[in-house]
Amino acid sequence: MENIKNLIVGCGFSGATLAYKIATELNEPVTIIDAKNHIGGNCYDYTDETGVCVHQYGTHIFHTNLKDVWDFVSQFTKWNPYMHEVRGYIDGQEVPIPFNLNSIHQVFPKSIADKLEEKLISRFGFNVKVPILELRKVGDEDLTFLADYIYEKVFLHYTLKQWGMKPEELDPAVTGRVPVYISRDNRYFQDTYQGIPLNGYTPVIEKMLAHPLITVRLNTDFNQIKETVSYERLFYTGPIDEFFNYELGELPYRSLKFDFVTFNKPYFQSGSVINYPNNYTFTRIGEYKYFLDDKTDKTVVSFEYPQAFELGKNERYYPIVKDENQTLYNRYLEEANSLSNVYFLGRLGDYKYYDMDKAIARALALFEEIKGR
């Protein structure tokens, strides 16, 4: 039986953040494993033969209001000060998403757009974000017309593709991530800190793990080694239901299929991400060279097809945020809390729809919690 002081399962941002903190601040050895053949988890990227830095698991943009998280990651990289913009393909036009005042003026005749703009501002104020499910509740006839339009053209069919459910069947926070924005700001995020690591995400994680007290083992599934190792502490960023052998039932997840295509031309589309709420079976197309402004003759894009998650067939990409799933997760959490030396974190361990910054913040907070123990 091999005795490991700190065993971390998963080399994504969650696991790597914790490994770095334990090694550098507690001066304790850490073994970090991943079932995959690379570090970085879903943030893994690489430069392919065309010279484009490709995100293997879909477009990743770093954005946060958390200064401590930004400062933490900035120790490992300089940034390309990239501001993300998304457009949705609606009735033959590329329209800013989040749907904002510019979008309104693009899709409606001026007289109608002016009236809707005035009504929105007098009702909610300027520079205000309103979740679509809230906008639909407003009693005003014109605003209801607008809300129904946006619901139908932006949210309904995209959400049906992405989740196999209507917006109102999910926690409102899911569609609330992309609110209607009463503003002329076309950016997808308004966070204070935004960017793409200048050399990509993988080198960031590589630097976090480049410490003499950290041992990285790839191609190593916890399930295959758990009978042969003992540990003083275990930090688990894999799926919490899998850890407990699904004894309370499987937690639902959503998966994706990425179709990567290289085109023999410098650019394929007008920006890094174009959403297709209504047409096609994919939800969006990502074009990677925009993130670091790669100067290449060819371009690499991915078409993103949502799928049901099926154990053994594909990957878990999203927890499905709704009450009944949270209830099941809470029951697993109770079991987890009864274990004295096992800690769960990460998008899969916490069953939370974390962006990168929230996953890192959670790992930093967990470190503060355990460091005295």
Ligand code: FAD
């Ligand atoms: P993960 O990156 O999933 O890492 C978990 C690791 O654990 C994996 O490498 C897995 O192989 C390993 N593992 C699991 N089980 C085992 C086991 N039994 N044994 C060994 N290893 C195991 N966030 C943003 O901030 N901006 C974005 O633009 C953005 N875009 C996204 C786009 C997509 C399509 C997806 C799916 C996510 C996106 N995210 C984005 C979210 C981001 O990917 C996550 O916040 C981040 O990856 C979470 O890191 P993590 O370490 O918790 O999990």
Ligand code: UDP
């Ligand atoms: N959404 C939508 N249409 C869009 C963009 C987003 O309906 O054009 C909804 C959809 O339900 C999606 C959710 O808002 O899953 C969150 O979108 P986000 O872009 O944050 O998803 P992620 O990048 O995490 O896949």
